[in-house]
Structures are given as structure tokens and as C-alpha cells.
Amino acid sequence: MRIGIDFDNTIACYDELFHKVALEQGLINNLTPANKVAVRDHMRSRGQEADWTELQGVVYGKRMKEAAIFSGVLEFIAYAIERGDEVYIISHKTSHPVIGPRYDLHAAARQWIEQNLIWDKALLLPSEQIFFKPTREEKLAQIERCGCDLFIDDLPEVLTSAAFPRQTEAILFDPEGHHRLPDTLSFATWQEIMVYTGMDDS
Numbered sequence: 001m002r003i004g005i006d007f008d009n010t011i012a013c014y015d016e017l018f019h020k021v022a023l024e025q026g027l028i029n030n031l032t033p034a035n036k037v038a039v040r041d042h043m044r045s046r047g048q049e050a051d052w053t054e055l056q057g058v059v060y061g062k063r064m065k066e067a068a069i070f071s072g073v074l075e076f077i078a079y080a081i082e083r084g085d086e087v088y089i090i091s092h093k094t095s096h097p098v099i100g101p102r103y104d105l106h107a108a109a110r111q112w113i114e115q116n117l118i119w120d121k122a123l124l125l126p127s128e129q130i131f132f133k134p135t136r137e138e139k140l141a142q143i144e145r146c147g148c149d150l151f152i153d154d155l156p157e158v159l160t161s162a163a164f165p166r167q168t169e170a171i172l173f174d175p176e177g178h179h180r181l182p183d184t185l186s187f188a189t190w191q192e193i194m195v196y197t198g199m200d201d202s
């Protein structure tokens with residue numbers, strides 16, 4: 001089986017980091033809950049759209065190494081490989097932030113992967129199985145090119161796109177239950193995705 005996985009907010013978790021950096025920069029106060037959507041909504045409600053865009057550049061670039069990994073991702077990928085599946089990371093990510101300092105976002109993400117996607121002291125995925133694409137269209141084309149049987153993403157827009165490959169099963173990763181998609185399977189944890197894909201050995 002070929003399994004494709006999105007990167008930002010599906011493997012890498014930025015909730016705490018957005019909150020931390022926004023607090024440091026005085027963009028929010030302690031009352032804002034420690035998750036990405038709460039930080040974004042708070043800033044938008046105060047007309048700080050440009051600050052929000054710049055904050056994303058800082059979090060995905062300069063501060064990327066502080067991002068967390070979602071619980072269960074490592075086990076999922078390790079078990080998938082162990083049973084003979086092919087696993088790809090396919091992400092839509094621009095090379096540099098839209099505004100603010102020109103951090104190399106692809107390099108930051110690859111470094112994070114080298115430090116975090118470790119299982120039994122070895123890197124789980126070779127770099128040839130990791131794709132960062134500058135546009136959503138190119139991401140969707142890569143999902144097709146990899147022949148994914150399954151693709152896991154936190155963004156409904158990706159999974160419900162007309163360009164999403166017809167032979168690929170879509171799985172929405174939605175830890176906070178933000179969405180309700182009528183025709184798409186949705187899970188809140190990687191542990192649930194493991195059960196669904198038959199990798200649960202408990």
C-alpha cells in the first residue's frame with residue numbers, strides 16, 4: 001500500500017509554538033488558548049492579518065526546530081514501513097515566507113524531519129520520499145504521481161479538490177474537530193488512523 005501524508009499540522013504540530021511566539025511578540029495575551037486556530041482568530045479579529053502572515057514565516061522558518069510532533073505519527077510510519085507499505089510526505093510549502101525575513105522554509109522542514117522522524121535511531125524516510133511543493137496544484141499532482149492509495153491531510157481543501165486523484169482514499173486528520181465533511185473519513189488522532197488502517201496491534 002502507498003500512503004501519502006501531509007506535513008504541516010498533520011505530522012508537525014505548531015499549536016504550542018504559535019502561542020509561544022505570539023506571546024513573546026506581544027501579539028496575544030495569556031487568555032488566548034494555546035492552539036494555532038485560536039491565535040489566528042484572535043489576531044484576525046483585531047485586524048492583524050499582516051502580523052499573522054509574518055508570524056507564520058517565523059514559526060515555519062526561524063523557529064521550526066521548536067515544533068512538536070503529533071503523538072502516534074512515528075509509530076504509524078514505522079509500522080507501515082514494517083509491513084511493507086511505502087510512505088511519502090507530500091506537502092504544499094513555499095520556499096520562503098510571503099512577507100518578512102526570507103527564511104528557507106524547505107530547509108527548515110527537512111532539518112526538522114532529520115531530527116524528529118527517527119525510529120530505532122534511524123531516519124524513517126529517505127529524502128526521495130519527501131516532497132515540498134510550492135503550490136497546491138503541484139502537491140495534488142505529486143500525490144497522483146506517487147500512486148497513493150491513501151492520503152492523510154488536515155486541510156479539507158486538499159482532500160475535496162477536483163484535482164485530488166480519484167483512486168486515492170482521502171483521510172482528514174482533524175484533532176480538534178473543526179470540520180465535518182460528508183464524504184470523507186475523519187480522525188482526531190493517529191492512534192485512530194492506525195486502527196482504521198489495520199496497524200493496531202493492541
Ligand SMILES: [Mg+2]
Nearest residue numbers: 006008009154
Ligand atoms: Mg497541513
